[in-house]
Amino acid sequence: MLSYENRTPAATPAHTMTSTASQTRASAPAPEPEHHHIWIVTGPAGCGKSTVAKFISQALDLPFIEGDEYHPKANVDKMTRGEPLTDADRWDWLTQLREESLQRLASGAHGVVVTCSALKRKYRDVIRVAPYYARGARVHFVYLRATEDVLLARVQARRGHYMGANMVHSQFDALEEPAESETDVISVDVSAPLEDVEREALRRIRDVVLED
Numbered sequence: 001m002l003s004y005e006n007r008t009p010a011a012t013p014a015h016t017m018t019s020t021a022s023q024t025r026a027s028a029p030a031p032e033p034e035h036h037h038i039w040i041v042t043g044p045a046g047c048g049k050s051t052v053a054k055f056i057s058q059a060l061d062l063p064f065i066e067g068d069e070y071h072p073k074a075n076v077d078k079m080t081r082g083e084p085l086t087d088a089d090r091w092d093w094l095t096q097l098r099e100e101s102l103q104r105l106a107s108g109a110h111g112v113v114v115t116c117s118a119l120k121r122k123y124r125d126v127i128r129v130a131p132y133y134a135r136g137a138r139v140h141f142v143y144l145r146a147t148e149d150v151l152l153a154r155v156q157a158r159r160g161h162y163m164g165a166n167m168v169h170s171q172f173d174a175l176e177e178p179a180e181s182e183t184d185v186i187s188v189d190v191s192a193p194l195e196d197v198e199r200e201a202l203r204r205i206r207d208v209v210l211e212d
């Protein structure tokens with residue numbers, strides 16, 4: 001479980017507390033986290049969304065939503081044929097991922113980890129409005145950054161996936177890398193070995209939670 005408990009000492013440093021307050025804290029149940037975080041792991045095909053998101057969800061003991069499983073069959077058929085999706089193909093899918101994420105929080109989860117390519121700013125904006133529907137929800141994007149060459153090599157090496165290497169270029173054509181003004185984005189370079197990428201992503205996520 002993500003150590004949300006770590007936030008308590010951070011919020012109230014021990015040296016500022018009276019002994020009575022310390023005792024109360026020691027016996028009181030851990031407080032509910034104030035914010036419930038929706039972690040959207042993003043990037044083009046092959047950047048490691050599924051692999052890294054599963055790792056994060058396990059490390060933080062949060063539910064995991066595999067965004068690819070929510071594409072309608074028509075979208076999957078299209079990608080299997082090597083045809084890039086259009087904006088129109090993606091809107092309902094993005095809305096559904098936002099709703100599924102909120103549903104997990106409504107069911108009692110303290111957070112949720114979701115994979116979603118979210119290639120363009122306007123796609124990220126669809127998910128960004130989640131707090132409008134659920135006060136206390138916080139959306140963050142974990143953007144897995146890589147060059148086209150790196151992703152081409154990884155998709156070529158992968159077996160049994162509908163997304164072929166012939167689709168990688170179109171993913172970069174569509175990609176609008178998060179701008180600096182998108183302050184809810186953690187950007188992680190994924191050229192490093194997987195273990196390093198996972199450790200770095202988790203470290204950055206924990207930092208965000210501690211700052212919250």
Ligand SMILES: Nc1ncnc2c1ncn2[C@@H]1O[C@H](COP(=O)(O)OP(=O)(O)OP(=O)(O)O)[C@@H](O)[C@H]1O
Binds near residue numbers: 044050154
């Ligand atoms: N840092 C890494 N170093 C080496 N290989 C990696 C790394 N990250 C992921 N991979 C491998 O690259 C391939 C693509 O990873 P993964 O399927 O998780 O990407 P994805 O972004 O979910 O792809 P898609 O969007 O197409 O489903 C997998 O075979 C995975 O094991």
Ligand SMILES: O=C(O)[C@H](O)[C@@H](O)[C@H](O)[C@H](O)CO
Binds near residue numbers: 046068071085118119
């Ligand atoms: O927006 C898109 O074009 C899609 O979500 C793709 O990114 C794939 O679903 C994913 O990469 C699986 O290979």
